[in-house]
Amino acid sequence: MLLTNKGNSKIGCTIYLIIICVICYFGYRWGEAKWNYESMKKETSELIKILATEKTPQIDKYKKILINKAELCNIDLYEEDIEITQNNNGSVIELSWETPVDFPGYTYYLDHRLVVSKKRGY
Numbered sequence: 001m002l003l004t005n006k007g008n009s010k011i012g013c014t015i016y017l018i019i020i021c022v023i024c025y026f027g028y029r030w031g032e033a034k035w036n037y038e039s040m041k042k043e044t045s046e047l048i049k050i051l052a053t054e055k056t057p058q059i060d061k062y063k064k065i066l067i068n069k070a071e072l073c074n075i076d077l078y079e080e081d082i083e084i085t086q087n088n089n090g091s092v093i094e095l096s097w098e099t100p101v102d103f104p105g106y107t108y109y110l111d112h113r114l115v116v117s118k119k120r121g122y
Helices: 011-053 060-072
Strands: 082-086 090-103 104-121
Touching: 011 060, 011 082, 011 090, 011 104, 060 082, 060 090
Parallel strands: none
Antiparallel strands: 082 090, 090 104
């Protein structure tokens, strides 16, 4: 006996597929922001290795480098969001920025704070 259901669908299956699509979309948008954060963390870790070896670093030069690296990671970073300190023990770079995560009809802002430190001689 052949089934004659032509084009009929179950409403529960349709709702389930819509929920799965919405969750995947939110996960993609959230993951994109976290990926950019991790990329910036890697770039900053590489830069602090160079910064820790210098006795008198040019702070403005490193701030410009960080801003350029942030642009490559799709992050809006400004000079006032960067704090670089150096003492006898080592160097510390502190970054803070806000990433907008756009959803249909709503924009959620993720606050990021990144602190990377490197001791001298290590």
